[in-house]
Amino acid sequence: MTNILFINSCVRSGSRTKRLADCLLSKLKEQAEDRNEQIRIEEVRTSEIPYPEIDEAFLQRRDALLAAGAYDDPLFSPARQFAAADCIVIAAPYWDLSFPASLKRYFELINVTGITFKYTPEGYPQSLCRAASLYYVMTAGGTFVPEEYGYGYIKSLAQNFYGIQDIRLIQAVGLDIDGADPEAILQESMLHAVSMLTM
Numbered sequence: 717m718t719n720i721l722f723i724n725s726c727v728r729s730g731s732r733t734k735r736l737a738d739c740l741l742s743k744l745k746e747q748a749e750d751r752n753e754q755i756r757i758e759e760v761r762t763s764e765i766p767y768p769e770i771d772e773a774f775l776q777r778r779d780a781l782l783a784a785g786a787y788d789d790p791l792f793s794p795a796r797q798f799a800a801a802d803c804i805v806i807a808a809p810y811w812d813l814s815f816p817a818s819l820k821r822y823f824e825l826i827n828v829t830g831i832t833f834k835y836t837p838e839g840y841p842q843s844l845c846r847a848a849s850l851y852y853v854m855t856a857g858g859t860f861v862p863e864e865y866g867y868g869y870i871k872s873l874a875q876n877f878y879g880i881q882d883i884r885l886i887q888a889v890g891l892d893i894d895g896a897d898p899e900a901i902l903q904e905s906m907l908h909a910v911s912m913l914t915m
């Protein structure tokens with residue numbers, strides 16, 4: 717059984733990012749079926765997670781749970797789910813040079829020492845995650861899309877905290893530019909997505 721964790725940060729009905737991600741997911745499914753492999757896709761909608769307020773009281777409670785080794789506390793369910801996935805698919809529209817805040821909050825929730833990563837005695841993060849690949853699916857209205865604030869941040873987390881080296885960006889940009897043909901751009905990105913399947 718291959719477990720795909722689909723982290724969905726799209727909020728608009730008719731989201732183009734979601735369409736692109738759905739195309740990727742159906743191809744991943746097809747590919748697994750061709751190999752007679754079973755596949756399970758679990759979806760997490762980051763905008764619907766009831767996030768705790770990360771204040772001092774919360775941090776103290778979390779530290780106490782971790783010090784007691786209470787990794788099975790419900791607070792850590794999202795982190796355990798992330799650590800157990802074989803493949804991660806993230807869908808995030810490009811917002812304000814980055815991604816929706818709900819995705820950042822999701823990472824604040826799942827970055828738990830002892831579950832998704834740990835630190836070496838020298839202070840370097842070491843992965844405790846199972847996933848071998850991560851797909852980052854993104855669409856942007858314009859074409860000024862520098863990597864460092866959005867995808868680049870996720871890529872660095874994936875490589876350095878979660879030990880995932882196979883990281884693919886699937887994007888469609890310039891969708892909202894005057895005179896652009898968003899449908900044609902999306903179709904091209906879908907073809908590109910299919911051509912870069914690695915799982």
Ligand SMILES: Cc1cc2nc3c(=O)[nH]c(=O)nc-3n(C[C@H](O)[C@H](O)[C@H](O)COP(=O)(O)O)c2cc1C
Pocket residue numbers: 726727728730731732733734809810811812813814855856857858859860891892
């Ligand atoms: C809150 C918000 C912020 C946005 N910020 C940017 C931006 O910084 N740069 C850009 O090129 N497009 C920006 N856009 C446009 C979106 O990236 C674009 O419309 C995208 O395709 C939306 O994805 P969706 O169809 O999945 O919702 C923004 C849109 C919204 C709603």
